[in-house]
Amino acid sequence: MSESSAEAVAGAVTGTWRRAGFAGAALGIIAAGAAASVAMERLTVSRGIRRKAQLDLDSTGPYGTLRGTPGKARADDGTELYYEVDETEPDGGPLPRRRRLFGRRSPAPVTVVFSHGYCLTQDSWHFQRAALRGVVRTVYWDQRSHGRSGRGVTQREQRTPVSLDQLGRDLKAVVDAAAPEGPLVLVGHSMGGMTVMALADQYPELVRERVAAVALVGTSAGRLDEVSFGLPVMGANAVRRVLPGVLRALGQRAELVERGRRATADLFAGIIKRYSFASKDVDPAVARFAERMIESTPIDVVAEFYPGFSAHDKTAALAHFAQLSVLVLAGDKDLVTPSSHSEAIADALPGAELVLVPDAGHLVMLEHPEAVTDRLADLLARVGVARRAATVGGYGPHTRTGRPSGGTSRTGRGRPPRSGSAQSGG
Numbered sequence: 001m002s003e004s005s006a007e008a009v010a011g012a013v014t015g016t017w018r019r020a021g022f023a024g025a026a027l028g029i030i031a032a033g034a035a036a037s038v039a040m041e042r043l044t045v046s047r048g049i050r051r052k053a054q055l056d057l058d059s060t061g062p063y064g065t066l067r068g069t070p071g072k073a074r075a076d077d078g079t080e081l082y083y084e085v086d087e088t089e090p091d092g093g094p095l096p097r098r099r100r101l102f103g104r105r106s107p108a109p110v111t112v113v114f115s116h117g118y119c120l121t122q123d124s125w126h127f128q129r130a131a132l133r134g135v136v137r138t139v140y141w142d143q144r145s146h147g148r149s150g151r152g153v154t155q156r157e158q159r160t161p162v163s164l165d166q167l168g169r170d171l172k173a174v175v176d177a178a179a180p181e182g183p184l185v186l187v188g189h190s191m192g193g194m195t196v197m198a199l200a201d202q203y204p205e206l207v208r209e210r211v212a213a214v215a216l217v218g219t220s221a222g223r224l225d226e227v228s229f230g231l232p233v234m235g236a237n238a239v240r241r242v243l244p245g246v247l248r249a250l251g252q253r254a255e256l257v258e259r260g261r262r263a264t265a266d267l268f269a270g271i272i273k274r275y276s277f278a279s280k281d282v283d284p285a286v287a288r289f290a291e292r293m294i295e296s297t298p299i300d301v302v303a304e305f306y307p308g309f310s311a312h313d314k315t316a317a318l319a320h321f322a323q324l325s326v327l328v329l330a331g332d333k334d335l336v337t338p339s340s341h342s343e344a345i346a347d348a349l350p351g352a353e354l355v356l357v358p359d360a361g362h363l364v365m366l367e368h369p370e371a372v373t374d375r376l377a378d379l380l381a382r383v384g385v386a387r388r389a390a391t392v393g394g395y396g397p398h399t400r401t402g403r404p405s406g407g408t409s410r411t412g413r414g415r416p417p418r419s420g421s422a423q424s425g426g
Contacts, residue, residue, distance in 0.1 A: 007415035063289040064123035066130060066139065073177035075170045079148035083178050088133040108182025110212065110385045113139045115171060117190030117218070117362075118305060119297040121147030124189065126289075127369030128376060137383055139178045143172055143191070145301040152304070153343035161307040168189070168198025172206070175199075183212045185385060187376065189365060190337055191305070193219025197314035204320050212383045213325040214374055216414035218334055218364055220341035221348070222313035227338060251406070278333035279368075286366050320346045326378045329372060331360025353379075399422065 017269035049200050075078050075081055088109060112132070114125045132138055142149040144162070154160055158268035175184065188196040193216040200207045273282075326349050329344035346354035357364050357371045365372040 044268075052233065061223065063126050063286060064121075066126060066133070068138075069081075071178055073141075073170075073173040075144065075166075075173050077166075078153045079144045079170070081141060081144060081170055081174055082148035082150075083139055083174050086129065086133050086138045086140075088137050096258055100319060108109075108138045108179075109137045110183045110185060110383075111137045111139055111179035112185040112187060112202075112306060112380070112385070113141075113171070113175060115141065115186070115188040115192030115195045116143060116146070117192050118309075119294045119302060120189075120290075121285075121293050121296075123147070124363070125291075125365065128365060128373050130374070132372045132380075136380060137179075137230070139174065140180070141174045143167060143195070145304065146297065155304045161303045163308050164191075164194050164198045164312045165202060167308075168200075168202050169197045171195050172203055182210070183385075184210050185213045185215070185380065185383065186211060187215040187217070188219060189217040190219050193217060193308075194221075194309075195313055197221060197317045200320040201314055201317035203276065207320045207324075211321075212322060212385070213313070213327075213379050214321050215327040215329070215379055216342070216345060216364075217329050217347070217372060218331060218342070218362055219335050220312070220337045221318055221345050223341070224312055224337070225310045225335070244316040275335055276361055276363040277367045278331060279359045282367055290363055290366055315344075315348060321349055322351070325379060325382050327355065327375055328352050329355040329357065329364070329375055331362065331364040331367070332356045332358050333360060334364070336363045338364040 020167050068086040071085060072281065073081040073083060114122065114128070116122055116124045121393070122142050125140055129138065129140065144150070144152040144167070145155065152162060152166075154166070155162060156378050186199070188194070188198045193398075196216065221358060227316075269291050272294050273287055276290050276294075328342050328346045330337070330339040332339050342356070343354065344353045355369050355375055356370070360371070
């Protein structure tokens with residue numbers, strides 16, 4: 001990056017912050033802890049060595065390499081939505097070809113549909129995908145403007161923000177294309193959980209007729225404009241006022257800002273780690289995997305999605321899940337969608353199981369994959385989708401067989417307590 005380019009980036013960002021006024025300085029609080037750790041690292045490790053380590057992790061890490069049968073759905077505004085299907089396989093190998101007798105056919109299998117979060121991709125479910133592969137039919141899809149899906153047509157042509165209702169309609173398009181028949185289990189993390197709520201709000205008949213269970217991981221039904229991001233009250237209020245405008249301004253200078261992101265990659269890596277994970281011993285390859293997903297999201301896409309979170313309020317839509325088996329799971333140190341939001345969801349669904357995973361941040365399914373996979377396995381077993389033992393599997397150094405200790409669980413009133421219900425899946 002040339003000196004003139006660096007000065008241009010700095011000038012553009014500085015101008016934006018000046019227009020934001022004094023409150024804009026509060027944004028620096030978010031980066032302070034990360035900047036300090038990065039500064040210490042710079043004292044001991046050269047930039048070249050850090051870059052080599054990143055390349056080594058990128059080349060050797062297995063994370064995000066699992067692929068299924070690809071497909072494409074078309075959203076109501078024409079956006080192309082990419083998904084992949086993992087079919088079930090019996091113990092003996094691929095499914096045999098079935099003959100139809102007298103015009104009858106076997107009932108459609110249960111399909112588990114996974115929706116990912118903001119600035120992530122379908123690969124964020126890597127560990128859960130590895131454990132469930134071949135056991136149950138699963139669908140993983142990329143939200144619009146994320147991963148392999150196309151750029152949102154409405155956003156590209158009309159330059160309007162993305163609404164959560166639009167994402168709910170996108171999920172409906174994926175279901176229609178990838179799982180047009182049979183029972184469904186809907187799993188969503190963060191924005192993906194909000195997407196599931198938006199689907200239920202707009203298509204209650206689909207939930208009533210086809211959905212067998214729901215898992216809401218590290219998500220919220222509303223009041224996201226009150227989240228403090230782990231900052232003092234004054235700083236959090238200032239960030240909430242300024243951040244939408246700053247992101248909008250940066251999104252209008254996407255090419256310039258992307259060059260600036262590359263120049264400040266170390267700082268952003270520290271911020272990503274702080275807001276993704278809570279434990280200190282996260283596998284560096286997993287942290288790098290998360291970093292790659294997040295940094296691959298263009299700044300203009302980040303800006304387009306952000307306003308929708310303040311408008312998000314699907315508390316009333318939770319009623320559509322009242323008669324279903326529901327898992328609500330969160331990291332107890334999540335700074336993005338705090339665990340109190342998951343507790344509020346569980347309070348609205350007395351029959352739900354609430355699991356708070358200790359020492360876990362926002363990307364709990366990557367940080368403590370065995371906890372999330374274990375509880376998903378229980379949920380699938382409860383609704384008869386798969387045998388509990390059959391779903392326990394592993395992939396990579398972060399997974400293990402069996403039920404690890406730790407965590408708190410609240411079993412819903414409509415369900416008898418399970419053995420060891422005071423222990424989480426990890």
